[in-house]
Amino acid sequence: MNFDIRRYVILAFIILVGFLYTFRLFYMQVVDDTWTLRAHEVAEKRIEITPPRGVVFDRNGMKIVSNRTYFNLMMVEDEIKHLDTAAFAKLIGWTVKDVRNRFKEIVKGEGTYYNKITGKRTSNYQKIRKYPFLKELTLEEISSIAPHLENFPGFYEKVTSMRNYPFKSGANIMGYLSEVNREEVESDRFYRPGDNIGRSGIEKFYERELRGRKGIKYIVTSALNNAIEPFADGKYDTTARQADPLKLGLDMIIQSYGEKLMKNKKGCIVAIEPSTGEILAMVSAPSYDPNMLVGKRNISENYPKLALDKNMPLFPRPLQAEYPPGSIFKLVQSLIGMQEGVITENSGFPCDKSMVGCHNHPSARNVAEAVQYSCNPYYYAVVRRIIQQGKKKRLFADAEYGLNKWHRYMTSFGLGKTLDADVSGQRPGLIPDAKYYDKWYGHHQWAFSTIRSISIGQGEVKLTPLHMANIAAIIANKGWYFVPHFVKSIGRKGPLVEYRTKKRTMVNAKHFWPVIEGMRRVVNENGGTARMARLEDIMICGKTGTVQNPHGEDHSVFIAFAPMNKPKIAIAVFVENAGFGGTWAAPIASLMIEKYIKRKITDKEKEKRILEAKLAYISTPGQ
Amino acid sequence: MRKEESLVEHLDWPLFITFMVMLVTGMATLYSVAYDDLHPAIYDVSMMYGKQLIWIVVSLFLGLIVFLIDSDIYRRFAFPIYGFTLLLLVIVLFMPAVHGARAWIGIGSMGIQPAEFAKISTALLLAKYISGISVKQQNISSVMTASAILLVPMALILLQPDAGTFVVFTSFLFVMYREGLTFDPIILSFVNSIPGVRFKETWVGSHFIPILFVMIFISVITLLLNSVQLDFFFLPFTVSGSIGVISTLLIFSILSILFLQRFSAKRERTRGTVIIVLGFILTSGLSFIVDNGFNSLATHQKDRIELFLGLREDPNGKDYNRNRAMAAVGSGGLLGKGYNKASVSSVESNHVPESETDFIFCPFAEEWGFVGIIFLFGLYLFMLIRIILIAERQRSIFNRVYAYCVGMILFYHFAINIGMNIGFAPVIGIPLPFFSYGGSSMMSFCMMMFILLKLDSQRKDVLR
Structure with missing residues (x-):
């Protein structure tokens, strides 16, 4: 038997394996890049150098947020x-x-x-x-x-x-950082597990501006993770760069002062520079030391405590607490009434307490007096004229027309919508329109008499303290405003473009004068409701409010701007469950204004009274 | 003097030159992979390349001795040589274990591995035994004797344990197959014991070994690719591993049918086509059965098989070697990263353990890319085919059997070693001939080649 043919079987084996291996290697080396990627993963290490986060200055150039080595x-x-x-x-x-x-x-x-x-x-x-x-x-x-x-x-x-x-203050403004979660890592390639990201406040809103640029170094490493050499001689490396500092319009001096004043009280202070829309202070009380939420260890220890605190220190009241504005709303009503032509600055209405109660004061003979006395019946009459203008034959249709018109005015004041300031988590408040009441009462089922409580800022109307401060700023500017914002400049760049465009209300500048005059009298004339806010050398114009609170003591509210002729600060103070607006909110606002303009307090007695007041039982964590 | 001249005259220069080119390439690769800035000299004996250089010089010296001695002594002393290596294989079992195997005689790095030399002595004895029997004597007893020659060293090697060398010994089955020593007599004795059946031979019995190996090869590849989704660039979808194997077989079958139609005689054509079609159906069926059979196994059984194949490992844990090796090979690309630029598989980076011994193919593939692979495969294929040609031109059966043994041993080493670098073979530690660092394997492969060259140069002196 001849087995010579079998050499070909063996040769076939050798050649077959040779070809198979060649194909396989062609696939592995030339066609498929899975293994190449795997090799990069294995041998090259991408070292990320995270720069320190951008620092933050206040308007006086004080470093209010910095970094510490850990x-x-x-x-x-x-x-x-x-x-x-x-x-x-x-x-x-x-x-x-x-x-x-x-x-x-x-x-x-x-x-x-x-x-x-x-x-x-x-x-x-x-x-x-x-x-x-x-x-x-x-x-x-x-x-x-x-x-x-x-x-x-x-x-x-x-x-x-x-x-x-x-400064241990401004926690509600700055917000806090915490470790990124998986979705954030997956949605943004900047982050790696363990990185921190802004969770609220400025830190969240300006996350991209603050995080800077990571440095990336590619090195060839050994299996023991020792660096062997820079990959491709460092051709692809980038250096880390810390973000440009943020400069805020915030004045840390009055911010901390405001927090001090609001100790043992619930409520908030918002102060705005009317000419720029820069927020000077935004106090949320009770507050906490922002250092309590720095780092994983602190967060895991303190966050639950803060979150479970029944006084809700984490709740950013200036942005999210929606309160009925109370009497301060009368300012806007006067302006709308005059612009609509349903009243003039000299319109008078008797203070008959048939429909709504009022305190004892002479009947208002004009708008200024109405503001001064905060006369409830007066504003019933004014808002009735705005809502029921008689443009439509049927009462209900007329009310619908009037309310929608009123709503448009309110919207032009930035009310009933979020103001889009540069902090996250703002609430819109509520300015009802016809549709809103249709839902409650049915189409053409309501008229002014149904909804009259909105005239004096009660009922369905709700504003946040930021809205209230913005009203003060609009009045100070006589009809326009910049969207309130914190950041004055980012590095060499100015504020974001949306904070550089003037917003105009639908009310002419001339109609503001009688209202301002009324506000002046509120603070400076006998019979004004905010005499406690008066300062010798600074002309404050303000308006008190006492917000009826079905759950307890009324809320005390006060908005103001000063000085009257060249306004530098517009402010809203809201103190929960503190009663009459003139008693608590007004003096607090006055102290803030004085501190801001003069940097010192003349009336120490007034300051002492506020500092010592305990208007809420608050265990302030960490302070 | 006459003898010297005849050696130069009768030496198979193509094989000798290929052999030398391989030694140089291997040495260059080792120098690159183990290069250390502090010891740049290639002859620095504190480094692997220095030591390897010594081993090569020693091997060449041994080769010179082989060339000077008359080749007849291998035939004559085949049995004592075999006996001596068996003795060494027994002694080695009483040596202290290194890396869990009792494979070394001697101390530290100066030890030798008898298993490497057992390949040569087994080849010699097998050649002597087969050359001594006539075709008519090919019965159960001769098959058993030949098998016994293999089984004794294999058993001793398995006791070390050294699975790699054990597997390499099965390469001798191909040599037996070539020489007609198949398991057919054994199968016939079973088949013919059935009343009324009287076969002279069975096709399966005669071709038992290649069939078995084709089956093993296809099964192993199917299993290795079992959980892999192949992603071809020209296909919009991924295909499972077994489909990939079957389609590769299909492509090969179609190509070989076309080849057959073009080049073979008319009479052969139909028969060949039928064989290829049948072969395709059987092999793809096998692949399909293995794939589905494996999937239907219980988890612990799967685990056991995966463990054997080296799959039951995670890329950062135990499957480290294969995963890193494949990454290194794959990252070579078309042109490679350049000499001394292996970033994954250099000894310094150490991502591929054993990249200077069992995985030395990695740095070569990484540095020279697919182009280098073509060169290397060219060398190997040329060497193997040349050895088969040399084998077939021998007058003496001893020489022919020995040549086949050398060819098949080298083929096994190439196929398995490279296979485990590209995910086609389980990771069993066997060296890449002429490349891997190590004295015993270097000396044994060189001796094997020199004896072959010597036998071939004297082929005309032998009458039988």
Whole structure:
């Protein structure tokens, strides 16, 4: 038998394997880039250098948000040798069990990924990579740990930076940072797990402006994670750059002063520079020290406390608390009435208390007096004329027409909608229109008499304190405003473009004079409701309000601007459950105005009375 | 003097030059992969390349000795040589284990691996035994004897344990197949024991070995690709691994039918086509069955098979080697990263463990890319085909069998070693001939080649 033919079988094997392997290698090397990507993943390390976040200055150039150095204790599992867990736990002040759990937690925290090649879910955790074992240690904490780290190979210290708020105020304005969640990492390539992101306030609104540019270094690494050389001689590397500082229109002096005044009270203060729309102060009481929410450790400790506090310190009242405005609303009603021509500045209405109660005062003979006396029947008459103009034959249709017109005026004052200031979480308040009442009462089922309580700022009408302060600013400007905002400039750039366009109301400048005169009298004339706000040398124009509160004591509200002739500050003060507007809100506003304009307080008695007042039982956390 | 001249005259220069080119390429690759700035000299014996250079010089010296000695001694002393290596294989079992295997005799880096040399002695004894039997004597007893020659060292090697070398020993089955020593007599004795059946031979029995290997090859590839989704650039969708295997087989079948239609005689055409079609149906059926059979296995059984194939591992854990090796190979691209530029598989970066020994194909593929691969495969294919040609031109059966043994051993090493770098073979540690760092394998492969060259140069002196 001849077996010579079998040599071809063997040759066929050799050639077949040769061809198969060639095809396979062609596929692996030339066609498919899975393996190339995997090689990059394996051998090249992308080191991200996160710059410190941009700092924030106030209008006086004081650094109000800065960064402080902290330390992370990093670990590399592969380098840990003969770990004396008990000794290590003692060093960092933990129990042995905590240390063990932390190791498990780190592995778990890394999550898993779907490996295309093996078709299995695999942990992202790598024994050769560095992971933070402890985060955010202070200098004092690390200095007691670091000298002993040489006994624990595999553990290192790493410098990091976190926010610092030297003034301990403005928590509601600045907001806070916390670690990014998975959706944020997936939706924005800037973030890596463990990075921080602004969660509220300025930190959130200006996240992109504050986070800066990450530096990226590509290096070729060995399996032990040692850097071997820069990848491609550093051709693709970028340097980290800290963001340009933000300069706020905020005046930290009156901000902290306002927080001090509002201690043991619930409510808020909003102050605006009328000529620019810059927010000078925005106090939300009760508040908390913003440093309480810096870093993971602080957040996990303090956030639940703050969130569960029944006084709701985390609730940004100036932006989100929607209150009925009360008597301050009469200012706007007067303006609309005059612009609509249903009254003139000299229109008088008797103070007959048939429809609504009023306090004892002479009947108002003109708009200025009506503002001065805050006469309820007067404004019933005015708003009745605005709503029921007699333009339509049927009463209900007429009311619908009138209310919608009134609503358009209100909208031009920025009311009933969010003002779009540069902080997140603003509420629109409520200015009802015809549709709103149609829903309640049915189409053509209501008229002025149904909705009359809106005339004096009660009933359905709701404004936020920011709206109220903006009304004061509009009156100070006699008919226009800039959208209130915090940021004056970003680096060398001015404020965002939306804060540089003047918004005009539908009311002519001339109609503002009688209202301003009335406001002057409120503060400066005998019989005015805010005599306690009067200052010797600064002409304050204001209007008090007492908001009926079905749940308890009335709210005390006051809006004002000063000085009368060249307004520098417009302010709204809202004190919950404090009773009459002139008693609490007005003097607080007056102190704020004086502090802002003169930087000192002349009437120490007035200041003392406010500081000592306890209008709410508040356990102020952290202060 | 006459002898010297005849050696130069009768030496198979093409094979010798290919062999030398491979040694140089291998040395250059090792120098690149293990390069250290502090020890740049290639002869620095504190470095791997310095040591490897010593091994190469020693091997060349041994080769010179082989060239000077008359080749007849291999035939004559085949049995004592075989016996001596068996003795070493027994002694090695009492040596301290290195990396879990008792494979080394000697101390530290100066040890030798008897298993490497056992390949040569087994090849020699097999050649001697097969050359001593006539075709008519090919019965159960001769098959059993030949198998026993293989099985004894294989058993000893498995005890070390050294799975890689154990698998390499099955390459001798191909040599037996070539020489007609198949398992047909055994199968016949079973088949003919059925009353009324009287076969002279069975096709399956005669071609048992290649059929078996085709089956193993296709099964292993199917299993390795079982959980992989292949993503071809020209297809808008991914295909599962087994479909990929079957379509590759289909393409090959169609190509070979076209080849057949074009080049073969008319009479052969129909028969060949039928064989290819049948072969395709059977192999793709096998692939399909293996794939589905594997999927229907219980998890723990799957685990066991995956463990054997080296799949049961995660890329950052135990499947490290394969995953990193494939990443290194794949990242080479068309033209490679350039000499001394392997970023994944260099010894310094150490992403691919054993990149200087079992995974030395990685740095080569990474540095030279697909173009380098074509060159390397060209060398290998040329070498293997040349060895088969040399084998077939021998007058002596001893020489022919030995040549086939060398060819098949090298083929096995190339196929399995490169296969495990590209995900086509389970990760069993066997060196890449002439490339991998290591004295024993270098010396054994060189000796093997020199003996072959010597035998070939004296082929005309032999009458049998």
